[in-house]
Amino acid sequence: MSNTRRKDKKGRVLKEGEYQRPNGSYEYKWRDNRGTRRSVYAETLEKLREKELDV
Numbered sequence: 918m919s920n921t922r923r924k925d926k927k928g929r930v931l932k933e934g935e936y937q938r939p940n941g942s943y944e945y946k947w948r949d950n951r952g953t954r955r956s957v958y959a960e961t962l963e964k965l966r967e968k969e970l971d972v
Contacts, residue, residue, distance in 0.1 A: 929962060935969075945969050 943965040959965035
């Protein structure tokens, strides 16, 4: 596995589960306790990380 970190279009390092979508918005994906895939979306990385704390 490579040591390179994924980055967004502005060069910011993305954490595990964070993705920048083609339209420029951000998505965070995870699995809940039952194994169901979940995701939240936000326009900015800062707003996405606030939503991650709520999860």
